Amino acid sequence: MVKTNKRILRGVLMLTYLVIIGILLFLVSSVFSFLNTGADRSKMLHTEVKKVEQYLPKVTWVLDGNEGRKISEQKIKSVENDYLDAWYVKHIAYKTNTRVGIEDYFTESARENIYNILDYNKLNKTSIESTTLEHNLDIEFFSEDGQLIVLTDTNTLEYKKVFKDDKLVLETTEISTYRYILLLEDGFWRIRHMVKETSEKFESSLKRTSISNTNIKGINYYPQATPWNMYGDEFDINIIKNDFRIIKKSGLNSIRIFVPYEDFGKANVNYKKLEKLKLVLDTALEIDIKVVVTLFDFYGNYDVLDWTLNQRHAEKVVETFKDHEAILAWDVKNEPNLDFDSRGKENVTAWLDFMIILIKSIDKKHPVTIGWSNVESATILKDKVDVVSFHYYEDLSKFESDYLALKENINDKPIILQEFGLSSYGGLWRPFVGSDEKQAEYYKEIQKVLTKNEIPFMSWTLYDFDNVPKEVLGRLPWRTNPQKKFGFITSSGAKKLSYKYISKE
Structure with a gap:
């Protein structure tokens, strides 16, 4: 019994000794490691505010x-x-x-x-x-x-x-x-x-750039299966080429496409995305379609410290394609005035101002515009842009008078109706409001005004979509379902009644 107790005591002492030695070795190695890494800048800095990916003037x-x-x-x-x-x-x-x-x-x-x-x-x-x-x-x-x-x-x-x-x-x-x-x-x-x-x-000296063609009859374009994700894994230039042929055959001569800011890599633009954009522009040139490129889609920060990253993004895209013959114009941002309430009008307009300066310093051949969401905002920065662009989804009966008022205010530059349209959706969330017949009547009437006043236009959009990403309008069905039915062609490829008025009265 005594021998057994001694063995147990000896085992406990040995175990305690081993634990103490282990702790001492750990402490010594930690001190040694600390002393050897003390001159390492990445360990020494006690701040998280590093320039990497945050500040690139x-x-x-x-x-x-x-x-x-x-x-x-x-x-x-x-x-x-x-x-x-x-x-x-x-x-x-x-x-x-x-x-x-x-x-x-x-x-x-x-x-x-x-x-x-x-x-x-x-x-x-x-x-x-x-x-x-x-x-x-x-x-x-x-x-x-x-x-x-x-x-x-x-x-x-x-x-x-x-x-x-x-x-x-x-x-x-x-x-x-x-x-x-x-x-x-x-x-x-x-x-x-x-x-x-x-x-x-600082005083910027911007030279006005004329647009090569004011007889614009165009459409905003996304492939039917990949709206708002044109350059993703399902990118297929053959589908896009076929769509461009449909657009050209319909009597249109131009399209507007979008560069998603984050998807393209933000400041460090992904060369694979640029290659896909080049394929799109090359195909447009082959089919004889001019292209308005919107540089910032799915972006809405405008924070001053974000500016240098934004500028590197725009710089890379514009520098890469400034000599491409398919380019018609650069559109800085889609509907930036929708961010006035959340981000501040002064912040947004200052950001736009500097983007215009940057783009025009790189590309002195192609005009620059901004895609305002309504007529009221279209006069903002009118002296800085080369072309004034606005969108119109309001009451059609007021369109002509609203346009003429804008034209009187801006009498020295081209004005483009860059987005307009009517959804044919008349389902649960908009019963008796939309239909193929009402959509066709809308386009018939607005084309009369466009022809009468010789207004350049780009309608929304070629196809109906089966799905609208939640990032566009959220998840609420009464918002997303109408957005799916703005096309001239159904998601299955059938021409709707409105197709008759896609390019002319």
Whole structure:
């Protein structure tokens, strides 16, 4: 019995010893791991506000040499990344009046001025929403020990909105020149000193671009089986080609298509999606159909700090296809005025303004327009666009007078009726309201007005759809079911009565 107890005690002691040794080994290895990763930037930073996929302004380098040590391309890229990170965390800080991230990108001396501004703004209930859209960088000096850089940033394009008690008190766009001193600390570049040398108000000089054909008889297009998902896994260029032949044979000469922002990869545009879009444009050219490309579909943020991502998206698409012969015009955004209530009219119009500037700076051949959802909004930014486009789903009896009033207001630019139509749905959720006969009568009457006033038009849409994605109108059947029946052709391919009036009276 005594021997048994001793064996049990000895076993317990051995087990306890092993547990203690295991704990000690774990603690030692953790300390060792911590000490070895302490200089790793990704572990050291205590902020979540990183520039990656959040802040991508256009950057141009002046690579004409510098004083001091020769700098490598890899080092230049490192400087650029850290420099833009610093801008981004400063934007966040001024917007939120918090110090998050500032310590990681600015030395102690540079932080003092930023902290003073933050304290003052917080005390006075002031905040600043800002972004930079362009940087032109030049390294003037790189020290022999590789620890210090003197950097100039010329013609920096800055957009700012200043709020006092949550009310907008100032909106400004500036072109500024900065000089910076950066120090290499802990493996990355921190800003030690910064001076704004010059600043002036930004004035854009937009040249008007004429549209190649004002005799537009067109239609908004999605393939019947894949509405609002034209470039997905079921993409079939043969189906699209057949549809384009139907459109051409019907007497129409143009289409409007849509680029879904997220589906195309947002700022990092997916080249496979671009290849599919190229196939669509090539096919349109082959069939002799012109194309209006709407650049932003399923996007509605407009946050100032999102602008650089949006611009990289538009830049890639426009740059890729600016010389394509099928392009008729660029449409910045579909019905942006529907976002006025949720996002703020000033935010939306400022975003549109800068998108127009960007697109026209890349493509000087094709006109730019905006697809407003109604006549009332169509005068917004009328001096910036080349073509005024509006949609009309209101009472048909008022259409001609509404159009003529708009034309009187805009007498120097083409006006396009970019969307219009009537659903033939007359089911449970709209009994006795819609029918094939009523839809055909609608198109017969509106075509009379279009012909009389020589109004360019693009109707909605070629096909009826079996399904409308919830992202378009939600799930409510009284909203989605009527949307399924706007086509001139049924989902099974039969021509509806309205097809007779698809292109003319």
